[in-house]
Amino acid sequence: QVQLVQSGAEVKEPGASVRVSCKASGYTFTSYYIHWVRQAPGQGPEWMGIINPNGGAPTYAQKFQGRVILTRDTATSTVYLELNNLKNEDTAFYYCARKELEGPGWFDPWGQGTLVSVSS
Amino acid sequence: QSVLTQPPSVSGAPGQKVTISCTGTRSNIGASYDVHWYQQFPGTAPKLLIFRNNNRPSGVPDRFSGSKSATAAYLDITGLQAEDEAEYYCQSYDSSLSNWVFGGGTKLTVL
Numbered sequence: 537q538v539q540l541v542q543s544g545a546e547v548k549e550p551g552a553s554v555r556v557s558c559k560a561s562g563y564t565f566t567s568y569y570i571h572w573v574r575q576a577p578g579q580g581p582e583w584m585g586i587i588n589p590n591g592g593a594p595t596y597a598q599k600f601q602g603r604v605i606l607t608r609d610t611a612t613s614t615v616y617l618e619l620n621n622l623k624n625e626d627t628a629f630y631y632c633a634r635k636e637l638e639g640p641g642w643f644d645p646w647g648q649g650t651l652v653s654v655s656s
Numbered sequence: 657q658s659v660l661t662q663p664p665s666v667s668g669a670p671g672q673k674v675t676i677s678c679t680g681t682r683s684n685i686g687a688s689y690d691v692h693w694y695q696q697f698p699g700t701a702p703k704l705l706i707f708r709n710n711n712r713p714s715g716v717p718d719r720f721s722g723s724k725s726a727t728a729a730y731l732d733i734t735g736l737q738a739e740d741e742a743e744y745y746c747q748s749y750d751s752s753l754s755n756w757v758f759g760g761g762t763k764l765t766v767l
Contacts, residue, residue: 573758580759580761581702581745581747583755586756595754598755631702640690642690642704642707642708643704643747644704645704646702647701648700648701649701
């Protein structure tokens with residue numbers, strides 16, 4: 537079955553960087569874009585960016601421009617989210633999710649989520 | 657502040673029907689972008705519930721249905737069951753922001 541499995545929880549200090557991985561299985565990795573979404577405690581999801589595993593430049597939400605980098609490794613069917621210059625308010629669950637093929641589409645499935653805690 | 661507006665909470669007794677609204681603007685729902693709905697239980701990832709306004713993925717009971725009007729979308733849940741108690745989110749695309757956008761979520765309580 538289609539599955540996205542993310543790396544484990546991270547604890548970081550303000551100003552540090554974090555990298556979260558998302559390993560895809562059960563489908564052709566290069567055929568579907570992958571989104572990254574975060575969800576702060578008690579808040580709705582917030583879209584961060586999207587990457588085409590088949591190549592091309594990722595697209596980032598303006599809010600995260602300059603602080604987020606999305607990359608992919610086709611050999612291991614894994615996409616990565618790197619968030620730099622972490623702030624306390626970056627504490628959230630970070631999710632990867634597959635984008636459907638046509639149009640803006642929906643998010644399905646989602647990874648299990650990775651909790652990133654930022655605190656001094 | 658979420659781009660799509662949902663009521664913070666709704667409630668209903670077992671067997672009843674509830675409707676969750678999702679209000680947008682001319683640059684998202686009003687621009688004819690599809691609306692999708694997700695169900696989220698505490699401590700788990702959101703799960704697709706309705707796609708393309710009114711379509712259910714396999715395995716989703718037909719008690720869940722969606723609809724869409726000019727600048728709003730609606731999620732109906734009929735025959736409420738205790739297991740439906742969860743957070744529900746709507747999602748669309750916004751052409752002004754060039755972003756995928758979500759609602760702030762609605763907490764469903766089954767009385």
